[in-house]
Amino acid sequence: MTLATALLFCIVALAAIATPGPTMLLALTNGSRHGVRRSLPGMAGAMCSDVVLVGAVALGLGALLATSEFWFSVLKWVGAVYLAWIGLRMLRSTGQIAASPTGGAAGADGWRLFRKSFLVAVTNPKGYLFCSALLPQFIDPAAAQAPQYLTLAVLFAGLDLSMMLVYAYVGARAVRLLRASAVRWVDRTCGAMLLALAGSLAFYRRGTA
Secondary structure, eight states, rough: OOOOHHHHHHHHHHHHHHHHHHHHHHHHHHHHHOTOOOHHHHHHHHHHHHHHHHHHHHTTHHHHHHHHHHHHHHHHHHHHHHHHHHHHHTTTOOOOOOTTSSSOOOHHHHHOOOOOOHHHHOOHHHHHHHHHGGGGGGGTTTTTTTHHHHHHHHHHHHHHHHHHHHHHHHHHHHHHHHGGHHHHHHHHHHHHHHHHHHHHHHHHOGGHH
């Protein structure tokens, strides 16, 4: 893989990643509720899901979802139900801000944020189909493919992290500017958007990828 190919991939991938999807909405609400530093475990979960997505494409699982109606539907409904559940919980938010005397993520909270972000991303069939359509275009078939997919996975996860940091920072700033009602406002707005995304995922069809 050449430097020009890697740069082109970063441009295309960043344009897709920056779009406010479920992962970015979680980074936004985590930033407003916990602050940027305590939101890092959630970002780590999303980055791990990126590695899973790229690995799935390398192993041909993305192509399986593109051709198997059964497995596509299973993953789609699992993802839609999970998104809806998170969205409903956010709509019921009281706006309470988590506090920690050390400023770090407590073990239980950190694992919860990691698990939530990982599951949201890894159960979204759109991610597999998107990566299946995008990644092979940047792979040189004449060269060893494993190192190329590994490079794309690192780049993709790094870009994802950079945008999640931006969203988390915006959420944290919103709390400082709007004060008491900010967390509740961010939670409920993101919750409504996640419910809308869950609905769109429920009606999503492979032919629209």
